[in-house]
Amino acid sequence: MKYIIIIDDSPTIRTSVEFTLKDIGFGLMHAENGIDALNKIQQLSANGDEVAMCIVDINMPQMDGISFIKKFRENDKFAPVIVLTTEAEEEKIQEGKKAGASGWMIKPFKAEQLQSVVHKFLR
Numbered sequence: 001m002k003y004i005i006i007i008d009d010s011p012t013i014r015t016s017v018e019f020t021l022k023d024i025g026f027g028l029m030h031a032e033n034g035i036d037a038l039n040k041i042q043q044l045s046a047n048g049d050e051v052a053m054c055i056v057d058i059n060m061p062q063m064d065g066i067s068f069i070k071k072f073r074e075n076d077k078f079a080p081v082i083v084l085t086t087e088a089e090e091e092k093i094q095e096g097k098k099a100g101a102s103g104w105m106i107k108p109f110k111a112e113q114l115q116s117v118v119h120k121f122l123r
Contacts (some may be wrong), residue, residue: 002052003027003044004118005079006066007037007068008084009060013107017055017084020111021053021118036065038071051079052122058085059090066099073100078122 004026006017014030021028027049029035036054040049054072058065069081080102087093093104103117 001027002050003029004052005029005031005037005041005054005056007031007034007054007060007065008057009033009059011059017114020109020114024115024118024122025121030060033060034065034068034071037068038063039045041072048098051076053079054081055084055118056081058083058087058096066095069096069099069101082117082121085112 004021004024006014006028006052007025008014008017009032018028018030029040031040035053038116044051056065057069065085072081081100082105083101084105086105086107088106095106102121105117106114
């Protein structure tokens, strides 16, 4: 099965992203930060499952979104990584793109926006 990994330290955001994407046809998995996400992705691979996409926040404890993207890209060059954050500075966006982010969305997000971006990348 292919999974969308929702990585955010806010349980409210994780739940609202999951609710927005529940009918998309992919498994959905939550992670609280970059380290948690990398561990869960490793478990998925061990079970023969794949990452379809990551949706990641930037500001998180233990491992932030930029560090996560860099680590994730060491093993997966192709799965889209969408940043969903309150960070809107051009400098942060460029740093994210350089790390390997595929797209950038600012919170709060509209459900239709997120669905549209996800569909665009997972056609």
